[in-house]
Amino acid sequence: MVMIVGVPRVWKVKDGTQFMEYQNEEVSSNVCQAILRQTYTMFRLFMGSFDTILNDPECGSVLLLKHKLDHFYSRYLLSLKLNNSDILDVFQGLQFLPLDKTTFLRVQCFMNLVEAMFSQVKYTAFLYNDQLVWSGLDPEDMQVVYNYLISTLLPAYLEKELHGGSMPRNSPSPFTSSHYGKFVTGPSSINEPNGTGKLPRVYINYSTIPISLYLVVYRALSATICLFVDSKTSLVMDFFKSLDTFLGPQLTTLVSSVAEQCSKHVTIVADSSPKYLYFNKLNLAYKSTIHLDNRRCSNVLTTPEVLRIITDINNDTNKLKEAGEVIIKTMSDYWVVGKLSNLREFFVVIQQKNANLIEIDDEVKRLCEQQLKSIFFH
Structure with a gap:
């Protein structure tokens, strides 16, 4: 696959002559390459890999591949937020x-119980406030599904709900009045004229033997459950009624426990305090106080210049074998520190005009000790 990106340009005047200047620094080749990989993995999630399409024993052909490419990318490319792309697109991490x-353990037992009671469900995942709690998928598969959920499916669903879509916000389930659960993919009501609604089919498990599954997404309050259902199953309304009857009441209760725990970990980050970004290549986990959310909406607490520097440091640390550290000071008095150790990356952004290297190093050590004591080796 090849992606062509236009470089931003501005008109300038020098000695009375107008000329065009290209802003090459505004475009990061690493970010663009990451987005290109992302566009393919998203295509592979919903359409299958190029190889499986071409070698389909029933109708595999180049013509079929062209048709699927045109069908998918004619809509997907319009949803890309290239202007908001940064280091998070390079990591494509999971926020736990x-x-x-x-x-x-309550969440894990609940998800195991779902799989045990509904044999059609092959894998499950549990999210709360866009953060992953439990997943039965391989990390690489969950990475793509997670990106789809938080950047496309859930924002569209919440926007529809807030603007008076199929059901008012926080209203009880259309199946029963005893809970607040609702299907995000699948039937929106027991009286839905189109039956079970539209269910996306996803292709996962490429590390071994690829399989296709239906993606059923169910949401109650701030919790989201993903059910990956055998695509050979005939999904009828009774199946969704049984799911709703079981999931709704228990999930509503479980969410209360999760919310109570989350309230104990709420931290307020001051604008002047140091910001950090952590990424673990082993489990794809990331944590950031630079980004206010993970939906690629430009909600960041630093400048585009600093984000570009972090991306450049990431590219440099990839050339290191096991460990290393890079410290950069910008003309606008930002200190950017990048550390690599045991496949873990840690970036710190500090805006302090009169600081020196020793003070910056002490501040980074303090952050490591405070925020990443048990997971980052320094």
């Missing part, structure tokens, strides 16, 4: 929700 052992 920290929970105590008891609450986490």
Whole structure:
């Protein structure tokens, strides 16, 4: 695959002569390459890999591949937010929700119970406030599904709900009045004229033997459950009624416990305090106080210049074998520190005009000790 990106340009005047200047620094080749990989993995999630399409024993052909490419990318490319792309697109990480052992085990047991009671469900995932709590998928598969959920499916669903879509916000389920659960993909009501609604089919498990599954997404309050259902199953309304009857009440109760735990970990980041970004290549986990959310909406607490520097440092640290550190000071008095250790990356942004290297190093050590004591080796 090849992606062509236009470089921003501005007109300038020098000695009475007008000329065009290209802003090459505004475009990061690393970010563009990451977005290109992302566009393929998203295509592969919903359409299958190029190889499986071409070698389909029933109708595989180049013509079929062209048709699928045109069908998918004619809409997907319009949804890309290239202006908001940064280091998070390079990482494509998963934001995990920290929970105590008891609450986490409750979530895990609940998801295991769902799989045990509904044999059609092959894999499950549980998210709360766009943060991942539990997933039965391989990290690489969950990485793509997670990106689709937080950047496309859930924002569209919430916007529809807030603007008076199929159901008012926080209203009870259309199946029963005892809880607040609702299908995001699937039937929107028991009286839905189109039956079970539109269910996306996804292709996962490329590390071994690719399989296709239906993606059923169910949401109650701030919790989202993903159910990956055998595509050979005939999904009828009774199946969704059974799911809703089981999931709704229990999920509504479980969310209360998760919310209570989350309230204990709320931290307020002051604008003047140091910001950091952490990424673990081993489990694809990331944590950021630079980004206010993970939906690529330009909600960042630093400048585009600093984000470009972080991307450049990331590219440089990839050339290191095991460990290293890079410290850069910008003309606008930002200090940007990048650390690499044991496949973990840690970036710190500090805006302090009269600081020196020793003070910056002490501040980075303090942050490591405070925020990443048990997971970052320094």
